[in-house]
Amino acid sequence: xxxxxxxxxxxxxxxxxxxxxxxxxxxxxxxxxxxxxxxxxxxxxxxxxxxxxxxxxxxxxxxxxxxxxxxxxxxxxxxxxxxxxxxxxxxxxxxxxxxxxxxxxxxxxxxxxxxxxxxxxxxxxxxxxxxxxxxxxxxxxxxxxxxxxxxxxxxxxxxxxxxxxxxxxxxxxxxxxxxxxxxxxxxxxxxxxxxxxxxxxxxxxxxxxxxxxxxxxxxxxxxxxxxxxxxxxxxxxxxxxxxxxxxxxxxxxxxxxxxxxxxxxxxxxxxxxxxxxxxxxxxxxxxxxxxxxxxxxxxxxxxxxxxxxxxxxxxxxxxxxxxxxxxxxxxxxxxxxxxxxxxxxxxxxxxxxxxxxxxxxxxxxxxxxxxxxxxxxxxxxxxxxxxxxxxxxx
Numbered sequence: 001x002x003x004x005x006x007x008x009x010x011x012x013x014x015x016x017x018x019x020x021x022x023x024x025x026x027x028x029x030x031x032x033x034x035x036x037x038x039x040x041x042x043x044x045x046x047x048x049x050x051x052x053x054x055x056x057x058x059x060x061x062x063x064x065x066x067x068x069x070x071x072x073x074x075x076x077x078x079x080x081x082x083x084x085x086x087x088x089x090x091x092x093x094x095x096x097x098x099x100x101x102x103x104x105x106x107x108x109x110x111x112x113x114x115x116x117x118x119x120x121x122x123x124x125x126x127x128x129x130x131x132x133x134x135x136x137x138x139x140x141x142x143x144x145x146x147x148x149x150x151x152x153x154x155x156x157x158x159x160x161x162x163x164x165x166x167x168x169x170x171x172x173x174x175x176x177x178x179x180x181x182x183x184x185x186x187x188x189x190x191x192x193x194x195x196x197x198x199x200x201x202x203x204x205x206x207x208x209x210x211x212x213x214x215x216x217x218x219x220x221x222x223x224x225x226x227x228x229x230x231x232x233x234x235x236x237x238x239x240x241x242x243x244x245x246x247x248x249x250x251x252x253x254x255x256x257x258x259x260x261x262x263x264x265x266x267x268x269x270x271x272x273x274x275x276x277x278x279x280x281x282x283x284x285x286x287x288x289x290x291x292x293x294x295x296x297x298x299x300x301x302x303x304x305x306x307x308x309x310x311x312x313x314x315x316x317x318x319x320x321x322x323x324x325x326x327x328x329x330x331x332x333x334x335x336x337x338x339x340x341x342x343x344x345x346x347x348x349x350x351x352x353x354x355x356x357x358x359x360x361x362x363x364x365x366x367x368x369x370x371x372x373x374x375x376x377x378x379x380x381x382x383x384x385x386x387x388x389x390x391x392x393x394x
């Protein structure tokens with residue numbers, strides 16, 4: 001979060017605010033993020049400096065960057081339209097891929113077929129029920145079956161599809177400002193630490209590592225090391241945007257809720273909530289660090305010319321996604337995917353209408369209320385019930 005020259009970034013030549021995007025992972029719920037990005041690109045009032053993404057967020061990040069890079073030298077409007085088309089092609093292709101892989105998986109044994117079913121949310125071409133998806137995933141997480149047994153040839157149709165959609169060499173050859181800086185995080189198995197892939201190291205393997213659930217898929221080997229899902233260490237990782245980008249504004253697109261009022265009592269509900277807590281832990285820790293530096297700057301205990309006063313913003317599914325269980329994160333039903341996209345567009349539109357003017361000025365997220373431990377909050381805030389607001393405004 002420390003900056004070397006003390007200078008705050010100016011608006012780019014377009015005259016629009018320069019913003020960093022932080023995209024959470026969440027399987028098919030990444031279609032919500034697709035909708036958010038589609039609305040932001042259509043609106044056209046922001047420029048993107050950096051994008052950090054994990055799992056489905058990483059896929060959205062590289063597809064968005066690829067779309068922008070595919071129209072070099074063209075107008076902002078044309079580049080934004082190219083990015084919108086790239087995202088639409090990718091997500092509609094995911095729906096089509098499900099049908100193709102259904103035929104492939106029928107030739108495999110039950111346990112060899114399961115990774116495809118979990119990945120693509122299908123059973124003989126149909127969409128799994130919440131209980132069936134949870135049962136399958138629980139068997140994997142219980143350790144009864146290893147992906148090295150169920151998928152010995154390490155077949156993953158999504159990797160080939162991603163590689164067909166994104167020209168990673170072009171992304172590496174067209175650095176910022178031609179295209180946004182892209183950061184993808186995965187978890188190094190040997191150390192448990194986050195590994196950030198960007199520039200020349202950003203490949204289809206890196207993106208698949210970021211989405212590698214260890215009890216479903218074999219660890220992804222890159223440069224002699226092995227990696228699992230980036231959600232364990234950063235969902236998404238904010239520190240690349242703090243240290244590698246100049247803009248103070250970070251827009252978080254959050255899929256996993258921080259708070260759920262209903263106590264989970266059923267096995268599937270408990271597994272879902274544990275998943276949400278686990279994959280939010282890294283984000284919560286980084287939010288604490290941002291709040292800590294902001295408080296020290298406000299108290300005059302840090303030199304303002306040397307530290308970045310980060311302005312956090314969030315487009316949050318919130319209550320809009322409450323009705324979707326974790327099982328739907330593995331569904332590629334066209335109606336679900338397009339419905340999530342529409343919800344994302346709705347929430348982004350609401351944020352732009354009500355919070356756009358806060359870019360470059362102040363945070364539009366109450367970090368202390370939403371992300372800090374109760375013991376670190378003032379007494380009156382720790383004991384009070386959290387304020388309930390509209391999905392994108394809390």
